[in-house]
Amino acid sequence: MMRGEPRGHRLGSKLTRRGLLRGLAVGAAVPAVSALLAACAGGQATPTPAPQPTPTAAPAAQPTPTAAAASPTPAAPPTPTPVVLKGTKLNILFGTFFVPETQDLMKQQLQEFGKETGVEATIDFINWPDLQPKISAAVQAGAGPDIVGMWDTWPSLYKDALVDVAEIVEKRIKGEGDYFDWVKKTVMVGDQWLSIPIGAPTSAQVYRKSLLEKAGWPDPNNPPDTWEDLFKIGVEFKKLGMPLGQAFGHSTGDPPSFCYAFMWAYGAMEVEADGKTVAFNKPQFVEGMKLFLSYWKPAFDETGLSWDDATNNRAFLAGQIGWTFNGSSIYIAAKKQAPDIAEDIIHHIYPKGPAGRFNNLGSWSVGILKYSKNVAGAKAFLEWWTAPEQFRKWLEIQQGYQVAPTQYYLDDPYYKADPKLVPYVEAAKYGRNKGYAGLGNEKAAEAFARYVVVDTFARAIQSGNAEEAIQWGASELEKIYSR
Structure with missing residues (x-):
């Protein structure tokens, strides 16, 4: 979604609140302030505006001689200094x-x-x-x-x-x-x-309509509407040489867009509405992660672990992948650079899962x-x-x-x-905020900055163990939300 410099994938990075407020520096030391x-x-x-004159209040009016019993007219309020x-x-x-x-x-x-x-x-x-x-x-x-x-x-x-x-x-x-x-x-x-x-x-799903037709999808004008159907059609896409393309590296747009939406669709969330109770390690989410892992190699471009927010744009426009999550930027760029691809693009809202349809907003x-x-x-x-x-x-x-x-x-x-x-x-x-069902506050910001949810998926992909990865993610969220 957002253009940024490539960021490699890192697991279990530690970040204190002080470090977060100092700029979330990654790797090398921050340059001089x-x-x-x-x-x-x-x-x-930064300029200093010229000093303004202090307003002078008008003098209070005196009582009239012919109305000695009347109250004195109050002083007029000061005239505000114009900006x-x-x-x-x-x-x-x-x-x-x-x-x-x-x-x-x-x-x-x-x-x-x-x-x-x-x-x-x-x-x-x-x-x-x-x-x-x-x-x-x-x-x-x-x-x-x-x-x-x-x-x-x-x-x-x-x-x-x-x-x-x-x-x-x-x-x-x-x-x-x-x-x-x-x-x-x-x-x-x-x-x-x-x-x-x-x-x-x-974000929305971005498909090549012609690929849906080649893969045998019954209605190419209505792409897959569930996560499981998306994964199944991805298997056919990969057989045709154009797999599903999803970033799971450390970048702020596409990786969390996928991971947060999938987490919510399978019944989990970072924290309950009280802002304290972590609700990440849910049986339904574990089963959903197992489903995702079963389709990772058959359906996805496996280099996605190191992708940033720009990689999938380039891959889609180069004809290397047949599907991704993205903002409208792929389509806008295609209209200028590759009109044939733009004509072939079809968008669809996020897939739904057992718990519903949600978009990370x-x-x-x-x-x-x-x-x-x-x-x-x-x-x-x-x-x-x-x-x-x-x-x-x-x-x-x-x-x-x-x-x-x-x-x-x-x-x-x-x-x-x-x-x-x-x-x-x-x-x-269908929008839900980071930190849902709580607020998108500094704790949600820390969880996001540390890529806890994204890294949970990356760990699961690397280890093949859905339970262990989600337990790790829940433990990391406990550290953040219990403070």
């Missing part, structure tokens, strides 16, 4: 987008905001695996970008460093309706809004860091950018890759103009 901050802020110092944006600066830090036109649009929107307000605004895009270390380093140093884009569980990690933006969120809710449950459970920190939800990229959000010298400018930009006039353009250019955080946008034509993209918007109905 000053270098990271320079990269975060594009080499620009001065002109001449200030603003820097925004986001991860890169798989639909590159999104970045071009954001730059244009930022220029438009700058012309309207006189704010000198800049935006930087970096690889997603590098974003959290950059934010963490900036928080530690108290300097860097003013506004940051965040992955779904990050608001809880940075709760002490984020500005309350409830007034902006409340305007969005009043005008557009409430957010989906999976949005609120990942973005809200307790009862606080410390960042503004912007929805999430969704948690809303991205944008927040303002407290050290910013231009909090007023940052709030003004986010209120302007998340309003429908601007936000709808941002959703539209991604062609369904980003599902909106509220129902308000889901009937927009860009979600349904191309029938092939409809399954992506349908995913919003």
Whole structure:
């Protein structure tokens, strides 16, 4: 789903909360903070706005001579100092987008905001695996970008460093309706809004229709709807030289998209609604894992253990695999690079299992860091950018890759103009957050950052032992959720 630098697979990596907040550095030591901050802020110092004049309260009115019994007129309240944006600066830090036109649009929107307000605004895009270390380093140093884009569980990690933006969120809710449950459970920190939800990229099954026909699937327009049927057709795909392709390495998009959805479909979850009781080692999940393992070699590309979020995109577009889970980016790229493949693609919502159909969703959000010298400018930009006039353009250019955080946008034509993209918007109905049935809080973030659920699958594949792998995963989750 999200483009990132390849990450090799590692089992049982240890990560403390302090280490998590220092940036989840992997392997080599983190570069000097000053270098990271320079990269975060594009080499620009954070500006200090000019001091504003102190408002002077109007003098109290005196009693009128002819009405001695009348009460004195109270003093007029001080006139609020107007927010001065002109001449200030603003820097925004986001991860890169798989639909590159999104970045071009954001730059244009930022220029438009700058012309309207006189704010000198800049935006930087970096690889997603590098974003959290950059934010963490900036928080530690108290300097860097003013506004940051965040992955779904990050608001809880940075709760002490984020500005309350409830007034902006409340305007969005009043005008557009409430957010989906999976949005609120990942973005809200307790009862606080410390960042503004912007929805999430969704995944769907991506098939080659012609391959379904060759494999003898009875209705190629309606691909397999259950996990077991997916695995069975995968056997036929592999016989035809185009197996199922799924990443199980350490990357933040495709591996958890598969693993969390399968876990939920087979009755397990990280933790119960109390946020403490681990509910991972369930008999139904053990049986589901055994089913998956029985099809691993006959149906899958076995190099998937080391794949990252970009590997399956390349493999699918190169005709090496016939199925994968992915955002709409494969289809969007195929329309430009390989129209014949784009024509042959058919999407379908996630498979269902004995416990139901679920999609791993948690809303991205944008927040303002407290050290910013231009909090007023940052709030003004986010209120302007998340309003429908601007936000709808941002959703539209991604062609369904980003599902909106509220129902308000889901009937927009860009979600349904191309029938092939409809399954992506349908995913919003089946969303569950990391940490379900609890909240997508810092504990869920730690479990995600340590790849506990993903590594459970990887261990099972490597050992062939479903029970041992799930017991290991439950033990690792106990360590996190019992604290």
